[in-house]
Amino acid sequence: MKKLLSALSVLIFVTxxxxxxxxxxTPAETYVPFPGPHAEAVFKYITAEDPYNRWDLWPGKxxxxxxxxxxxxxxxxxxxxxxYSIKAGKKTxxxxxxxxxxxxxxxxxxxxFVMYKIRGYNPPAGDWYWAQxxxxxxxxxxxxxxxxxxxxxxxxxxxxxxxxxxxx
Ligand code: HEC
Numbered sequence: 089m090k091k092l093l094s095a096l097s098v099l100i101f102v103t104x105x106x107x108x109x110x111x112x113x114t115p116a117e118t119y120v121p122f123p124g125p126h127a128e129a130v131f132k133y134i135t136a137e138d139p140y141n142r143w144d145l146w147p148g149k150x151x152x153x154x155x156x157x158x159x160x161x162x163x164x165x166x167x168x169x170x171x172y173s174i175k176a177g178k179k180t181x182x183x184x185x186x187x188x189x190x191x192x193x194x195x196x197x198x199x200x201f202v203m204y205k206i207r208g209y210n211p212p213a214g215d216w217y218w219a220q221x222x223x224x225x226x227x228x229x230x231x232x233x234x235x236x237x238x239x240x241x242x243x244x245x246x247x248x249x250x251x252x253x254x255x256x
Pocket of ligand 1: 156157164186203229236239252
């Protein structure tokens with residue numbers, strides 16, 4: 089009986105230790121910090137560290153749908169922070185990233201547009217970091233881009249977002 093009890097306590101101890109170790113290790117190994125407002129760091133993040141093609145699509149939108157001008161055929165992806173905010177009907181949380189792929193003529197990827205919410209980055213224009221890449225990931229433009237802001241400002245009340253009115 090004593091032997092059985094001590095074997096049992098060893099088993100419990102080992103199980104608890106392993107469970108504790110897994111708990112300790114997993115978050116540290118899977119957590120990737122958000123990138124700074126730099127085109128290459130952001131591109132690396134959205135293609136390698138947390139690839140956007142594994143994110144959700146904008147709720148209710150499909151792949152390769154007809155976009156409004158100046159876009160052609162588009163697919164819009166949202167990361168978890170953005171998805172949470174959209175569903176909650178609130179302006180997007182810090183760390184929200186929205187990626188829109190544009191397919192010129194509907195077939196060939198021609199541009200990747202990114203809006204990345206960084207609290208404190210650009211308060212007069214909704215704290216968005218803007219970037220546009222070509223199909224090979226080369227930066228076309230990035231930062232507090234006046235051209236992007238100028239047009240998206242029409243949607244200021246909707247957190248500068250066109251895709252869908254979600255801010256309630
Ligand atoms: C002339 C207006 C205009 C300009 C300039 C413009 N956009 Fe947009 N953008 C749109 C419209 C319209 C949509 C929505 C397309 C749709 O879903 O039909 C959009 C969608 C987006 C989206 C998806 C999220 C959203 O707002 O719906 C991103 C990301 C984006 N644009 C980034 C950019 C970036 C980065 C630039 C600058 C390099 C830029 N845009 C310049 C009009 C513009």
